[in-house]
Amino acid sequence: xxVAKRPEQNQTINYPLIVVAVIVWTVISVFVYxxxxxxFMPEAATVEADAVDNLFxxxxxxxxxxxxxxxxxxxxxxxxxxFMRDKDDDTDGxxxxxxxxxxxxxxxxxxxxxxxxxxxxxxxLVDTTEAKDNEKEIKVTGQQFFWSFEYPDEQYVxxxxxxxxxxxxxxxxxxxxxxxxxxxxxxxxxRVKQDVMPGRTTNLRFTPNEHxxxxxxxxxxxxxxxxxxxxxxxxxxxYDVVCAELCGALHGRMRGKAFVVTDEEYEQFxxxxxxxxxxxxxxxxxxxxxxxxxxxxxxxxxxTYGCNTCHQLTDANSLNMGQGPSLNGLEERAATYSGYESAxxxxxxxxxxxxxxxxxxxxxGIMPQNFATRITPEDxxxxxxxxxxxxxx
Amino acid sequence: MATxxxxxxxxxxxxxxxxRTTWWEYLTWSTxxxxxxxxxxxxxxxxxxxGGTLALLIRTELYNPAAGDFFEGATYNSLFTMHATVMIFLxxxxxxxxxxxxxxxxxxxxxxxxxxxxxxxxxxxIPPAGFILLLGYAVGPAEAGWTAYPxxxxxxPDGQTLWIVAVHLLGLSSILGAVNxxxxxxxxxxxxxxxxxxxxxxxxxLATALLQILATPFLAGGITMLLFERIAGTSFFQSGGGExxxxxxxxxxxxxxxxxxxxxxxxxxxxxxxxxxxxSRKPIFGYRAxxxxxxxxxxxxxxxxxxxxxxxLNPTLRIPFMVTSMIIAVPTGIKIFSWLGTIWAxxxxxxxxxxxGLGFLSMFVIGGISGVMLASVPVDxxxxxxxxxxxxLHFVLFGGSVFGIYAxxxxxxxxxxxxxxxxxxxxxxxxxxxxxxxxxxxxxxxxGASGMPRRVGWYAEEFTDLNRLATIGSMIxxxxxxxxxxxxxxxxxxxxxxxxxxxxxxxxxxxxxSPPPKHNFLxxxxxxxxxxxxxTEEAYAYLRGERPQITLEGGAHxxxxxxxxxxxGD
Ligand SMILES: [Cu+2]
Numbered sequence: 011x012x013v014a015k016r017p018e019q020n021q022t023i024n025y026p027l028i029v030v031a032v033i034v035w036t037v038i039s040v041f042v043y044x045x046x047x048x049x050f051m052p053e054a055a056t057v058e059a060d061a062v063d064n065l066f067x068x069x070x071x072x073x074x075x076x077x078x079x080x081x082x083x084x085x086x087x088x089x090x091x092x093f094m095r096d097k098d099d100d101t102d103g104x105x106x107x108x109x110x111x112x113x114x115x116x117x118x119x120x121x122x123x124x125x126x127x128x129x130x131x132x133x134x135l136v137d138t139t140e141a142k143d144n145e146k147e148i149k150v151t152g153q154q155f156f157w158s159f160e161y162p163d164e165q166y167v168x169x170x171x172x173x174x175x176x177x178x179x180x181x182x183x184x185x186x187x188x189x190x191x192x193x194x195x196x197x198x199x200x201r202v203k204q205d206v207m208p209g210r211t212t213n214l215r216f217t218p219n220e221h222x223x224x225x226x227x228x229x230x231x232x233x234x235x236x237x238x239x240x241x242x243x244x245x246x247x248x249y250d251v252v253c254a255e256l257c258g259a260l261h262g263r264m265r266g267k268a269f270v271v272t273d274e275e276y277e278q279f280x281x282x283x284x285x286x287x288x289x290x291x292x293x294x295x296x297x298x299x300x301x302x303x304x305x306x307x308x309x310x311x312x313x314t315y316g317c318n319t320c321h322q323l324t325d326a327n328s329l330n331m332g333q334g335p336s337l338n339g340l341e342e343r344a345a346t347y348s349g350y351e352s353a354x355x356x357x358x359x360x361x362x363x364x365x366x367x368x369x370x371x372x373x374x375g376i377m378p379q380n381f382a383t384r385i386t387p388e389d390x391x392x393x394x395x396x397x398x399x400x401x402x403x
Numbered sequence: 404m405a406t407x408x409x410x411x412x413x414x415x416x417x418x419x420x421x422x423r424t425t426w427w428e429y430l431t432w433s434t435x436x437x438x439x440x441x442x443x444x445x446x447x448x449x450x451x452x453x454g455g456t457l458a459l460l461i462r463t464e465l466y467n468p469a470a471g472d473f474f475e476g477a478t479y480n481s482l483f484t485m486h487a488t489v490m491i492f493l494x495x496x497x498x499x500x501x502x503x504x505x506x507x508x509x510x511x512x513x514x515x516x517x518x519x520x521x522x523x524x525x526x527x528x529i530p531p532a533g534f535i536l537l538l539g540y541a542v543g544p545a546e547a548g549w550t551a552y553p554x555x556x557x558x559x560p561d562g563q564t565l566w567i568v569a570v571h572l573l574g575l576s577s578i579l580g581a582v583n584x585x586x587x588x589x590x591x592x593x594x595x596x597x598x599x600x601x602x603x604x605x606x607x608x609l610a611t612a613l614l615q616i617l618a619t620p621f622l623a624g625g626i627t628m629l630l631f632e633r634i635a636g637t638s639f640f641q642s643g644g645g646e647x648x649x650x651x652x653x654x655x656x657x658x659x660x661x662x663x664x665x666x667x668x669x670x671x672x673x674x675x676x677x678x679x680x681x682x683s684r685k686p687i688f689g690y691r692a693x694x695x696x697x698x699x700x701x702x703x704x705x706x707x708x709x710x711x712x713x714x715x716l717n718p719t720l721r722i723p724f725m726v727t728s729m730i731i732a733v734p735t736g737i738k739i740f741s742w743l744g745t746i747w748a749x750x751x752x753x754x755x756x757x758x759x760g761l762g763f764l765s766m767f768v769i770g771g772i773s774g775v776m777l778a779s780v781p782v783d784x785x786x787x788x789x790x791x792x793x794x795x796l797h798f799v800l801f802g803g804s805v806f807g808i809y810a811x812x813x814x815x816x817x818x819x820x821x822x823x824x825x826x827x828x829x830x831x832x833x834x835x836x837x838x839x840x841x842x843x844x845x846x847x848x849x850x851g852a853s854g855m856p857r858r859v860g861w862y863a864e865e866f867t868d869l870n871r872l873a874t875i876g877s878m879i880x881x882x883x884x885x886x887x888x889x890x891x892x893x894x895x896x897x898x899x900x901x902x903x904x905x906x907x908x909x910x911x912x913x914x915x916x917s918p919p920p921k922h923n924f925l926x927x928x929x930x931x932x933x934x935x936x937x938x939t940e941e942a943y944a945y946l947r948g949e950r951p952q953i954t955l956e957g958g959a960h961x962x963x964x965x966x967x968x969x970x971x972g973d
Binding site: 052066078105124131135180 | 415426470476477480488543546547548552554555558560641647648649650683685686687688689692704714717718721722725726729730732733736737738739740741744746747748749750751752753757761764765768769772773776779781782783785787788789848849852853854856857858859860861862865872934936937938939942943
C-alpha cells in the first residue's frame with residue numbers, strides 16, 4: 011500500500027528506555043515473588059499450603075511482569091502519543107499493519123509461559139492430593155447450616171458439631187457428605203477446598219503442620235453441645251472452617267473451627283468425646299425417670315440436630331432469630347392445635363413431616379424434610395418430650 | 404477532531420427528513436434494525452441501572468461485617484442472585500445485541516438484517532422475560548445464585564420457577580438474534596466487502612453468534628430439567644433425595660455459561676478494535692490475528708467449562724480442563740498485544756470512547772492474569788467461590804464488557820442520535836468510573852485470597868477495612884453513571900449536531916447521515932478497501948469522498964455506479 015502524506019514521525023525505538031523499564035519490571039516482579047504470598051494469603055498451616063503458596067507467588071510474579079509491561083505501555087502511549095500530541099496535527103499515524111516477527115513472539119512466549127505453569131501446577135496437584143499411608147480418616151457432614159465431624163472409634167459414635175481437631179504432622183483424610191444441599195468445606199489456612207454433596211462422598215487430604223492446641227475449658231467448653239459459632243468466633247486462635255458454596259439463607263454463618271494438636275492432645279480430645287457419650291447413655295437411662303435430666307439431654311439434642319440454626323429457644327441457649335418460628339412457649343401453643351391428640355403428637359408430626367402443618371408466616375419446605383431418617387427413635391422421643399415439657403421463660 | 408468530513412452522500416438527503424423515525428415507533432413493534440437496536444440498548448441500559456442498584460444495596464450491607472444491617476439471610480441472597488441474572492441476561496447480552504443490531508447492517512452496507520421480523524420478535528421476548536423475572540418479588544425472588552445449583556434451587560421459593568421461565572425466554576431471544584446475525588453477515592455484505600475487509604466488530608459478532616447458537620440450547624436443556632425438578636417431582640439432580648446426580652446440572656450449566664462469558668466479552672472486544680484504531684489514527688495491528696483469535700477463543704471456550712467445578716469435579720478430570728483453560732490465554736494474549744501494537748506510535752485522540760477503550764485494555768488484562776491463576780487447579784481450589792473470583796469476573800465483565808460498552812456508546816452516539824456528547828463530561832465520567840471500578844474490585848482479590856467466601860452477607864471482622872473501601876468505590880462507580888446519564892440527556896436535547904463522520908472513520912456506517920436514513924443507504928455503498936487503512940493515501944481519499952473501484956470475482960474491474968442494481972441485501 012502506498013504511503014502518502016506520511017508525517018515525519020519519531021518512530022525510532024528508544025532502547026535505553028526499554029532496558030530501564032524491563033529492569034524495573036523485573037525487580038518489582040522478584041519482589042512480588044518474595045512477598046506476594048504474604049500479601050494475599052492467610053496463615054499457612056499445612057504442608058499443602060506451602061506448596062500452593064509457592065505456586066501462587068510464582069504465578070503472581072509472572073503476572074506482575076506482564077501486568078507492568080501492558081500497563082506501562084498503555085499509560086506511556088496514552089501520554090506520549092495522546093496527551094503530548096501536537097493538537098494542530100490533523101494527520102493520521104503511520105500505516106503499520108502488523109509485524110510477523112512480533113506477532114509470532116507474542117504468541118510463542120505466552121504459550122511457553124502457560125506450558126510451564128501447567129506443568130508446575132500439575133506437579134503441585136499431584137503432590138498435594140495423593141493418598142498417603144496411615145491416614146487419619148474423619149467423617150464430615152455438612153447440613154444447613156453447620157458442620158459436624160465424626161471421629162473414628164471402636165466403641166462409640168464420636169460426633170461433634172463445629173469443631174474439627176486434627177493431629178499435627180499426620181496425614182488426614184476427610185470423607186464428606188451432605189444431608190441436604192451442596193456445601194463446600196474450606197479451611198483457608200489449609201488451602202484446601204472440596205464440595206460436599208448429597209449422594210456422593212468426597213475426600214480431602216492434607217497434613218497439618220502448625221500447632222494451635224485446644225481452647226482452655228475455662229474459656230470455652232468445646233464439648234458443650236449448645237456451643238455456638240459466635241462463641242467460637244471469639245477465640246483468637248484456631249483456623250476458620252468456612253462453607254464456600256451457597257447453601258441457603260444462613261450460608262455465611264456456616265462456619266466452624268479447626269484445631270491442630272499433638273498426639274496426646276488428640277487422644278485427650280477423643281477421650282473427652284467418649285466421656286460425653288458415656289454421660290449421654292447415663293442421662294438417657296435417667297431421663298426415663300427424671301425430667302431435669304431429660305431436659306439436659308433435650309437441650310443438647312436440640313443443638314446436635316441443628317434445630318438451633320433456625321429456631322429460637324431460650325431454654326436451649328438458642329437466641330438466634332433465624333428462619334423458623336421461635337419455639338419459646340411451644341409447649342403451650344402446641345396443645346391448642348386442633349387435629350392432634352396432644353402437644354407431643356403435634357410436635358412429633360412437625361418434626362417428621364414439617365409440611366403437615368405450616369406455621370403461618372413461614373413457607374413450607376424450609377424446615378428439613380428428612381429428620382425421619384436422621385433422628386434415632388430414642389433421640390426423637392427425648393426431643394419431643396423436651397419440647398413439650400414446661401420451661402421457665 | 405472537530406472537522407466534519409464531507410461524507411459522500413451528504414446532500415442527497417433532502418427527502419430523508421420526512422422519513423425520520425417517530426418516537427412511538429420505539430415503543431411498538433418495528434422491523435427496522437436501527438429502531439430495534441435502540442430498543443435493545445435502552446431496555447438493556449434500564450436493566451443495567453436496576454442491576455447496579457442491587458449491587459449498591461449489596462455493597463451497603465457489606466459495609467459492616469455483621470449481617471442484617473439492611474438485608475439478611477434469604478433476602479440478601481436474592482440481591483446477588485437478581486443482580487447477576489439481570490446484569491448477564493438482561494444487560495450485557497442484550498447490549499451486545501443492541502450494538503450488533505444497530506451497527507452491523509450499516510457496517511456491511513446492508514439495508515437491514517436478513518430477517519427483520521425475526522429480529523423484532525427476538526427483541527420483544529426480552530421485556531416480558533424481564534417482567535416475569537421481576538414478578539419473582541411478588542412470590543419470593545430467586546435466591547440460589549445466578550448459577551442456581553440444585554438441590555438448593557429445587558427447594559427455593561417460587562421466584563426460582565419464574566427465573567427459569569425468564570431465562571428460557573432470554574435464551575430463545577439470544578438464539579434467534581444470533582441466527583439473524585450469522586445470516587446477515589454471511590449474505591448481506593456489500594459488493595467489495597470480502598470477509599477480510601469486514602470490520603472487526605463484524606468478526607466479533609460472528610464468533611459471538613456462533614457461540615450463542617451452539618451453547619444456549621444447553622442452558623435451555625438444563626433449566627428445563629430444573630423446571631421439571633421443581634414442578635414435576637423429577638430427580639435429575641438428587642433434589643428429590645434418591646436418584647440423580649448433583650453434578651449433572653453443573654456440567655450442563657457451565658457448558659453454556661462458560662461460552663456465555665465470551666458471548667459477553669467478544670462484542671466488547673470488537674468494539675475495542677474499532678475504537679482503538681480510529682482514535683489512534685492507525686491501522687489495527689494484526690487484523691487477521693485479531694479476527695481469528697476470536698474464533699480461537701470461541702472454540703476453546705467450549706472446552707473449559709469444568710474449570711468452574713475444580714472443587715466438585717472428580718480430581719483426575721480436573722487436569723484436562725486445566726490444560727485447555729491455560730491454552731485459552733494464548734489467543735487472549737494475542738489480542739491484548741495486538742491492541743497495544745495498534746496504539747503504539749499512533750496519533751491518539753483521547754476522546755471519551757478512546758479513554759474507555761484504554762480503560763478496557765488496562766483493566767481486562769488484570770482479569771486475564773487472575774484468570775490464568777484460576778486455571779491452575781491447586782490455586783483455584785483455594786480461590787474457588789471466594790471474593791478473588793468475584794474480583795476476577797468483574798475485571799473481565801465490568802473492566803472488559805462494560806468499559807467496552809461505554810466505549811461503543813460514546814463512539815456511535817453521534818451516529819445514532821445525530822448529536823455530539825460533551826467530551827469534557829465524558830472524560831469526567833471516565834475518571835469516576837475508572838477510579839470507582841478499581842477501588843470496588845481490586846481489594847476483592849485480597850479479601851478472597853485471605854479467606855472471605857463469596858455470597859455472604861456476614862464476614863469476619865478482619866475483612867472490614869477492605870470491604871469498606873470496596874463499598875466506597877462502588878458509590879463512586881454508581882455516581883459516575885449519573886454523570887453519563889446527564890451528559891447523554893443534555894446531548895439529546897441540546898447537543899451539537901454531529902455530521903456524518905465526526906471521528907473520520909473508514910467504516911461504512913460513517914458514510915451516511917447521522918442518524919442514518921430509513922433504509923440506510925441511498926446509493927450503493929462502496930466499502931473502503933481496508934477498513935483500517937488509516938495513514939494511507941487510499942484512506943485520505945476515501946475520507947475525502949472518493950470511492951475505490953470494486954474488484955469483482957473473476958477479476959473484472961467495474962465502477963461502483965454500474966453495480967447500482969445489484970442487491971444490497973434485503
Ligand atoms: Cu453450606
